[in-house]
Amino acid sequence: MFSHIMIGANDIEASKKFYDAALGALGHGPAVQDPKGRYFYVTEAGILALTKPIxxxxxxxxxxxxxxxxxxxxxxxxAWHAAGVANGGTACEDPPGLRQNGMYVAYLRDPSGNKICALKR
Structure with a gap:
């Protein structure tokens, strides 16, 4: 359903450091920068992009x-949660763990305050 998600970042280098570490813990490579200074994490399942608001x-x-x-x-x-916290993220909600719905999940806020999670169904 989604081709990409683009999120705004006030400090794009801090956000890149955070996402390189957090997504690296999930097996994704570092971001690639385009000529406009935006960063892209390209996977077979979709793209995450970081940009300063235009x-x-x-x-x-x-x-x-x-x-x-x-x-x-x-x-x-x-590992995602630990890498995120170690690289400028802030833990939010409950600690990483199994929820009543049977999902194992962890939540963070990235350096710009975006709420993100990693989950295993």
Whole structure:
């Protein structure tokens, strides 16, 4: 259904460092920069892009929005969470773990405040 997700970042280099580490823990390579200074994580399942807002205004996070990343195991979720916290992310919600719905999940806020999660169904 989705071709890509693009999120705004106020400090694009801090966001790249965070996502390189967090997504690296899930087995994805580092971002590739385009001529406009945006960063792209290209996978067979879709693309995540980081950009400074083109209107020149500060980037803000979506209140109530969450971007979820698929993980291959609970251990990968834990590694994603640890890598994110170690690279500028902030833990939010409950600690990583099994939820009542049978999913193993962890939540973070990235350096720009976007709420993201990693989960293993």
């Amino acid at each position: 209107d020149g205004q500060p980037a803000t996070h979506a209140n109530g929005g969450t971007i979820g990343f698929a993980a291959t195991s609970p251990e990968a979720v834990d």
